[in-house]
Amino acid sequence: xxxxxxxxxxxxxxxxxxxxxxxxxxxxxxxxxxxxxxxxxxxxxxxxxxxxxxxxxxxxxxxxxxxxxxxxxxxxxxxxxxxxxxxxxxxxxxxxxxxxxxxxxxxxxxxxxxxxxxxxxxxxxxxxxxxxxxxxxxxxxxxxxxxxxxxxxxxxxxxxxxxxxxxxxxxxxxxxxxxxxxxxxxxxxxxxxxxxxxxxxxxxxxxxxxxxxxxxxxxxxxxxxxxxxxxxxxxxxxxxxxxxxxxx
Amino acid sequence: xxxxxxxxxxxxxxxxxxxxxxxxxxxxxxxxxxxxxxxxxxxxxxxxxxxxxxxxxxxxxxxxxxxxxxxxxxxxxxxxxxxxxxxxxxxxxxxxxxxxxxxxxxxxxxxxxxxxxxxxxxxxxxxxxxxxxxxxxxxxxxxxxxxxxxxxxxxxxxxxxxxxxxxxxxxxxxxxxxxxxxxxxxxxxxxxxxxxxxxxxxxxxxxxxxxxxxxxxxxxxxxxxxxxxxxxxxxxxxxxxxxxxxxxxxxxxxxxxxxxxxxxxxxxxxxxxxxxxxxxxxxxxxxxxxxxxxxxxxxxxxxxxxxxxxxxxxxxxxxxxxxxxxxxxxxxxxxxxxxxxxxxxxxxxxxxxxxxxxxxxxxxxxxxxxxxxxxxxxxxxxxxxxxxxxxxxxxxxxxxxxxxxxxxxxxxxxxxxxxxxxxxxxxxxxxxxxxxxxxxxxxxxxxxxxxxxxxxxxxxxxxxxxxxxxxxxxxxxxxxxxxxxxxxxxxxxxxxxxxxxxxxxxxxxxxxxxxxxxxxxxxxxxxxxxxxxxxxxxxxxxxxxxxxxxxxxxxxxxxxxxxxxxxxxxxxxxxxxxxxxxxxxxxxxxxxxxxxxxxxxxxxxxxxxx
Numbered sequence: 001x002x003x004x005x006x007x008x009x010x011x012x013x014x015x016x017x018x019x020x021x022x023x024x025x026x027x028x029x030x031x032x033x034x035x036x037x038x039x040x041x042x043x044x045x046x047x048x049x050x051x052x053x054x055x056x057x058x059x060x061x062x063x064x065x066x067x068x069x070x071x072x073x074x075x076x077x078x079x080x081x082x083x084x085x086x087x088x089x090x091x092x093x094x095x096x097x098x099x100x101x102x103x104x105x106x107x108x109x110x111x112x113x114x115x116x117x118x119x120x121x122x123x124x125x126x127x128x129x130x131x132x133x134x135x136x137x138x139x140x141x142x143x144x145x146x147x148x149x150x151x152x153x154x155x156x157x158x159x160x161x162x163x164x165x166x167x168x169x170x171x172x173x174x175x176x177x178x179x180x181x182x183x184x185x186x187x188x189x190x191x192x193x194x195x196x197x198x199x200x201x202x203x204x205x206x207x208x209x210x211x212x213x214x215x216x217x218x219x220x221x222x223x224x225x226x227x228x229x230x231x232x233x234x235x236x237x238x239x240x241x242x243x244x245x246x247x248x
Numbered sequence: 249x250x251x252x253x254x255x256x257x258x259x260x261x262x263x264x265x266x267x268x269x270x271x272x273x274x275x276x277x278x279x280x281x282x283x284x285x286x287x288x289x290x291x292x293x294x295x296x297x298x299x300x301x302x303x304x305x306x307x308x309x310x311x312x313x314x315x316x317x318x319x320x321x322x323x324x325x326x327x328x329x330x331x332x333x334x335x336x337x338x339x340x341x342x343x344x345x346x347x348x349x350x351x352x353x354x355x356x357x358x359x360x361x362x363x364x365x366x367x368x369x370x371x372x373x374x375x376x377x378x379x380x381x382x383x384x385x386x387x388x389x390x391x392x393x394x395x396x397x398x399x400x401x402x403x404x405x406x407x408x409x410x411x412x413x414x415x416x417x418x419x420x421x422x423x424x425x426x427x428x429x430x431x432x433x434x435x436x437x438x439x440x441x442x443x444x445x446x447x448x449x450x451x452x453x454x455x456x457x458x459x460x461x462x463x464x465x466x467x468x469x470x471x472x473x474x475x476x477x478x479x480x481x482x483x484x485x486x487x488x489x490x491x492x493x494x495x496x497x498x499x500x501x502x503x504x505x506x507x508x509x510x511x512x513x514x515x516x517x518x519x520x521x522x523x524x525x526x527x528x529x530x531x532x533x534x535x536x537x538x539x540x541x542x543x544x545x546x547x548x549x550x551x552x553x554x555x556x557x558x559x560x561x562x563x564x565x566x567x568x569x570x571x572x573x574x575x576x577x578x579x580x581x582x583x584x585x586x587x588x589x590x591x592x593x594x595x596x597x598x599x600x601x602x603x604x605x606x607x608x609x610x611x612x613x614x615x616x617x618x619x620x621x622x623x624x625x626x627x628x629x630x631x632x633x634x635x636x637x638x639x640x641x642x643x644x645x646x647x648x649x650x651x652x653x654x655x656x657x658x659x660x661x662x663x664x665x666x667x668x669x670x671x672x673x674x675x676x677x678x679x680x681x682x683x684x685x686x687x688x689x690x691x692x693x694x695x696x697x698x699x700x701x702x703x704x705x706x707x708x709x710x711x712x713x714x715x716x717x718x719x720x721x722x723x724x725x726x727x728x729x730x731x732x733x734x735x736x737x738x739x740x741x742x743x744x745x746x747x748x749x750x751x752x753x754x755x756x757x758x759x760x761x762x763x764x765x766x767x768x769x770x771x772x773x774x775x776x777x778x779x780x781x782x783x784x785x786x787x788x789x790x791x792x793x794x795x796x797x798x799x800x801x802x803x804x805x806x807x808x809x810x811x812x813x814x815x816x817x818x819x820x821x822x823x824x825x826x827x828x829x830x831x832x833x834x835x836x837x838x839x840x841x842x843x844x845x846x847x848x849x850x851x852x853x854x855x856x857x858x
Contacts, residue, residue, distance in 0.1 A: 035498050045763075046718065048764060051773055057331070061600065084600070116325060119326065131389050144395055152392040153394075157420065
């Protein structure tokens with residue numbers, strides 16, 4: 001396949017960015033999108049140009065590092081991560097636009113690489129259960145009803161990639177935050193910190209400059225792990241409940 | 249400069265610090281004998297943790313909980329992305345929740361046997377003991393393990409064992425355990441006990457007066473030296489990987505071995521049978537693992553399953569492009585338990601397969617082929633997990649101590665967390681209590697200045713070559729060389745060929761490498777090129793270790809050393825030791841130190857899974 005790529009190039013956080021156009025040839029349908037970019041970069045290096053910087057790590061769809069907006073869609077046309085998107089989803093001769101995650105809470109580091117440390121700070125605000133090593137009772141001491149365990153798992157699948165934020169017209173991080181709140185709040189082990197967790201995580205989310213949620217649902221459509229949209233309303237319910245119980 | 253293969257044998261390793269006495273009591277004894285650091289004094293000690301995988305993440309969190317000041321590094325943008333995240337299948341623990349005859353002793357026995365009698369009994373027993381506490385710890389943190397309708401934890405079985413002791417979170421166990429450790433670490437970051445430096449790569453170690461005192465990291469400076477590397481030739485080939493499609497491929501995707509619980513592996517009986525799988529009748533299929541190993545069937549250990557796959561492909565009975573694949577068939581499982589149940593157990597793996605191959609595994613059998621997966625070898629450590637450099641500890645996959653020559657499935661996660669949550673936090677106290685540092689080592693210390701200068705020189709050299717080959721092209725070349733000569737089956741001839749080729753690649757690398765940009769910016773090509781310098785050194789040592797170990801054991805199969813029916817033949821009289829290699833200089837022969845392995849409880853026998 002022969003393709004025209006229009007790629008966002010930006011030297012660093014402070015520099016202005018612009019789209020640059022490149023042609024790539026000899027692309028196989030079996031290549032992943034990132035392997036297609038590897039091919040472009042091999043050519044750029046040999047020509048003495050700066051290769052396109054992009055985040056990637058496991059290339060198995062689970063680490064959450066890869067993060068490209070492809071033709072306007074976070075992670076491109078399939079519901080998966082960019083590393084698991086294959087070139088068979090494109091046609092020979094296509095022009096493809098490649099941009100970084102767009103959100104003011106995710107500043108560009110270079111080219112297609114953005115700073116997602118705001119997500120880490122949301123987790124640090126309460127996305128954990130305080131269980132210091134060595135203090136745990138036997139794993140069977142507290143049975144967890146299977147529906148609750150399944151609900152927790154469904155939300156724990158979040159890989160923290162940020163596609164939800166990139167897809168949202170408001171740049172909201174509600175889906176990400178709600179996934180962790182719901183995972184931990186439904187479990188009996190998470191109950192003692194249930195109220196403080198949701199209040200603190202939402203507070204941190206707001207202070208990071210993410211936008212508000214207007215329930216457009218783009219986040220859940222873009223999520224490669226299928227975190228469901230009702231995750232957000234479940235968190236809102238947790239939040240309301242917590243504001244009534246906790247006096248601050 | 250002497251020839252690289254002309255290595256000397258140095259003093260044997262005689263003291264591993266494992267206490268004497270019954271194996272079941274050694275860990276208690278060591279913990280009791282270890283000196284402690286007064287809780288009030290712990291915050292005065294800074295512990296540097298490099299990496300945030302299962303071992304590093306759990307160690308950083310636990311040491312911070314104990315009161316130490318932890319400074320932690322990862323090269324990813326977030327600690328949550330460390331590669332432990334990609335482990336799928338599960339984590340072993342001797343809970344005996346199934347009441348199927350499991351026990352700490354059985355997990356210990358299975359691990360020593362599975363490791364083909366090349367691991368330390370003391371360490372393995374400790375690992376089996378700690379396994380039960382890991383599950384308790386993870387459940388308390390909210391790790392969403394699979395549960396049954398009664399609310400209790402579910403278990404499954406895995407290759408190389410006959411009990412169900414594997415705990416799992418669908419096909420994402422590594423992810424869920426890593427997030428548990430990441431969350432515990434996040435809590436300590438918020439509490440100010442851990443200072444995290446993401447997107448920061450350790451490039452060297454600072455050694456002052458023989459002790460590890462800090463690291464050199466790109467953009468950050470604290471503190472260099474030579475460590476022994478043990479058993480580098482013990483690499484594991486994973487039997488259930490999606491076959492490759494071409495040169496460009498950056499990654500072969502592994503699928504969890506747990507698939508072998510319900511999938512049946514077969515190839516056509518006839519050579520060159522290229523009919524679609526569904527058109528090959530039952531009596532023309534060879535379920536070769538079930539045929540050769542009736543007791544374990546499709547659940548033989550990984551090294552055996554991998555070699556059997558290679559053998560049938562070498563016979564010309566392989567399937568798919570290039571004949572480099574075997575079928576993993578779920579038709580019988582779908583008929584037996586229904587598609588919904590199969591989907592619940594393996595759904596994400598099936599999706600992943602479909603995404604990569606554009607084939608539907610519910611309808612046509614998967615094609616799989618072995619690929620490199622895990623290194624049992626690693627930095628030599630004593631019972632305390634301390635390397636030969638005082639103050640430098642190695643945990644998780646980075647050390648060599650628990651899996652011998654072959655690791656059982658679902659044991660990597662167990663070992664990473666055992667080291668990080670429980671072992672290191674107990675043993676490091678003893679070092680810190682006995683070695684109080686009264687001097688500050690900062691950027692102006694001569695030892696720091698020296699190692700920083702060396703590191704900068706290396707990076708500048710990489711940038712200065714301005715040749716005509718990319719870092720990836722060298723990475724691919726070493727990878728292909730290693731797969732060809734130091735992969736699933738190894739010969740003296742092939743290893744010598746590889747050892748002749750590596751210095752040539754190194755020479756070419758330093759003449760032709762091209763790294764654009766500068767060292768003072770975000771430069772992924774520079775990061776890659778710098779890692780390749782290390783890969784070349786490691787590749788050379790792996791080949792030498794594989795050459796010197798003229799026996800077959802576990803993941804290391806030397807064609808010269810096999811039984812009449814093609815099984816690995818160990819040579820215990822000559823090779824019942826861990827090989828710890830002391831670095832001399834790049835390209836120069838290292839020094840071999842042997843640590844004799846003593847088996848008091850599990851007596852070496854030829855492994856049998858028939």
